[in-house]
Amino acid sequence: MTSQNCAHCAGLNEHRLWEGERQRIVLVHDTGFEGWCRVIWNDHVSELTDLSGEDRQAVISAVIALEEALRAELQPWKINIAALGTGAPHLHFHVVPRFRDDPTFPDPVWLASQRQSDRVLPEGFADRMAQRLSLALGASAV
Numbered sequence: 001m002t003s004q005n006c007a008h009c010a011g012l013n014e015h016r017l018w019e020g021e022r023q024r025i026v027l028v029h030d031t032g033f034e035g036w037c038r039v040i041w042n043d044h045v046s047e048l049t050d051l052s053g054e055d056r057q058a059v060i061s062a063v064i065a066l067e068e069a070l071r072a073e074l075q076p077w078k079i080n081i082a083a084l085g086t087g088a089p090h091l092h093f094h095v096v097p098r099f100r101d102d103p104t105f106p107d108p109v110w111l112a113s114q115r116q117s118d119r120v121l122p123e124g125f126a127d128r129m130a131q132r133l134s135l136a137l138g139a140s141a142v
Contacts, residue, residue: 008040008090017126018133018140022058025066025133027126032103033096034119035074039063041091048083048091059091065136066095069129073122080109 015027017037028036039062041051048056067079076097083093096109103113134140 006044006089008088008092009042009044011040015126017129018062018137020058020062020137020140022055023062025062027129028094031109032113032117033098033109034117034121035070035076035097035125036109037066037070037095039066039093039095044089045091046089051091059093062137063093063095065133068136069132070095070097072132073125073128077105 011024011026014024015029016024017027018025022043023039023041026038026040028038039059041055041059045051048059051059063081067081070076070079074097077100078098080096080098081093082096083091085092098105098109099117099119100106101115101117101119102109103115103117104111105114107114130140
């Protein structure tokens with residue numbers, strides 16, 4: 001189920017790194033946490049347990065492939081994975097590389113910044129991520 005009034009269905013201004021038939025992976029900008037990505041289920045589904053076993057495996061496989069690609073590209077100190085949200089009827093996972101110099105380290109990313117980070121993504125990061133994700137998850141529709 002999709003809706004014209006749903007921001008996740010519309011997917012406007014997303015920086016898509018990979019897209020499959022049922023889900024997509026996007027790079028989130030303007031967070032202060034370079035490399036923050038989301039795995040977004042395309043249809044209106046709120047919880048992981050609302051999916052079939054096959055679809056659950058597809059989501060988890062995408063999260064794992066994303067974590068592996070982020071670790072290979074950025075060598076973060078830690079990766080945070082979260083499924084949050086109450087308003088959007090779209091299951092999605094935040095996959096956030098963490099560094100000792102990020103704005104809220106060692107606290108969660110949701111808290112007030114303690115410092116400004118000068119970290120930037122390496123040149124060609126998005127293209128390499130797209131290649132890694134396509135190899136791990138299959139050809140991308142992006």
